[in-house]
Amino acid sequence: xxxxxxxxxxxxxxxxxxxxxxxxxxxxxxxxxxxxxxxxxxxxxxxxxxxxxxxxxxxxxxxxxxxxxxxxxxxxxxxxxxxxxxxxxxxxxxxxxxxxxxxxxxxxxxxxxxxxxxxxxxxxxxxxxxxxxxxxxxxxxxxxxxxxxxxxxxxxxxxxxxxxxxxxxxxxxxxxxxxxxxx
Amino acid sequence: xxxxxxxxxxxxxxxxxxxxxxxxxxxxxxxxxxxxxxxxxxxxxxxxxxxxxxxxxxxxxxxxxxxxxxxxxxxxxxxxxxxxxxxxxxxxxxxxxxxxxxxxxxxxxxxxxxxxxxxxxxxxxxxxxxxxxxxxxxxxxxxxxxx
Numbered sequence: 643x644x645x646x647x648x649x650x651x652x653x654x655x656x657x658x659x660x661x662x663x664x665x666x667x668x669x670x671x672x673x674x675x676x677x678x679x680x681x682x683x684x685x686x687x688x689x690x691x692x693x694x695x696x697x698x699x700x701x702x703x704x705x706x707x708x709x710x711x712x713x714x715x716x717x718x719x720x721x722x723x724x725x726x727x728x729x730x731x732x733x734x735x736x737x738x739x740x741x742x743x744x745x746x747x748x749x750x751x752x753x754x755x756x757x758x759x760x761x762x763x764x765x766x767x768x769x770x771x772x773x774x775x776x777x778x779x780x781x782x783x784x785x786x787x788x789x790x791x792x793x794x795x796x797x798x799x800x801x802x803x804x805x806x807x808x809x810x811x812x813x814x815x816x817x818x819x820x821x822x823x824x825x
Numbered sequence: 826x827x828x829x830x831x832x833x834x835x836x837x838x839x840x841x842x843x844x845x846x847x848x849x850x851x852x853x854x855x856x857x858x859x860x861x862x863x864x865x866x867x868x869x870x871x872x873x874x875x876x877x878x879x880x881x882x883x884x885x886x887x888x889x890x891x892x893x894x895x896x897x898x899x900x901x902x903x904x905x906x907x908x909x910x911x912x913x914x915x916x917x918x919x920x921x922x923x924x925x926x927x928x929x930x931x932x933x934x935x936x937x938x939x940x941x942x943x944x945x946x947x948x949x950x951x952x953x954x955x956x957x958x959x960x961x962x963x964x965x966x967x968x969x970x971x972x
Contacts, residue, residue, distance in 0.1 A: 668920060688906075689922050708888060708947035716850055718855065729888060733950075
């Protein structure tokens with residue numbers, strides 16, 4: 643009887659533990675920023691989907707390219723039509739892992755450094771990226787953030803020769819996601 | 826003498842017009858959703874079904890287009906300025922990111938009312954784990970009916 647109870651109880655524990663393992667958001671923010679003397683490009687996407695599996699450290703992002711908003715309409719149109727060709731490649735995706743996941747205690751409030759490594763697919767090209775992000779655990783939620791640089795050439799994003807010296811060859815990316823447990 | 830002056834004036838006027846046009850075009854902001862004409866006008870369930878059946882064909886059809894969609898408000902997320910339309914028994918939704926001009930109105934909406942939303946379709950996120958969403962951006966509320 644006692645073993646049956648213990649078995650049943652530990653089974654229940656594993657189910658509830660499993661449900662608490664994943665955190666997600668569908669309103670994550672990704673901002674990209676590029677500055678030269680000629681032009682400042684600043685765009686924000688507020689509809690990013692992201693999931694973290696806190697048990698394995700697996701982390702994924704899904705980004706709709708048409709969701710990047712620019713202040714200037716002409717810039718947004720050039721971005722979509724000429725640079726990232728969003729009609730051909732409507733989505734960007736990142737699949738990776740937090741390589742130091744076992745150093746992060748998701749149950750304890752605090753700020754943890756997260757070493758992230760994985761594959762980013764953008765403009766139909768897949769390239770490995772590695773960066774150090776931040777995981778802030780507070781009140782049962784996770785605030786995940788990272789800042790890194792992408793080289794346009796890695797994703798075959800071509801800058802027209804006319805503006806080659808005016809548009810930066812790299813962009814700064816800022817990711818901010820406030821994630822809640824998946825129930 | 827006179828003809829040359831006229832030609833110079835004409836060239837000057839053209840240059841000024843070009844400069845004005847270039848400046849105007851450079852600083853142009855996106856047309857507000859309220860001023861955009863809807864490319865499509867349909868119910869939430871029809872739109873969701875189309876994407877569920879074939880997302881690549883639906884993406885080619887709806888991506889970047891202005892859509893007016895009418896359906897049941899499933900959920901309001903004021904903290905994210907998001908509205909979800911769709912059937913509450915289904916994991917699929919139309920996820921509408923509210924335009925900055927209507928941010929304040931989200932909090933007053935009640936779930937399980939019928940609403941009409943106009944927005945720009947930015948894509949479809951197929952996700953078996955989290956539930957798939959048709960995504961609309963710069964969404965505004967056209968009308969809502971309370972039961």
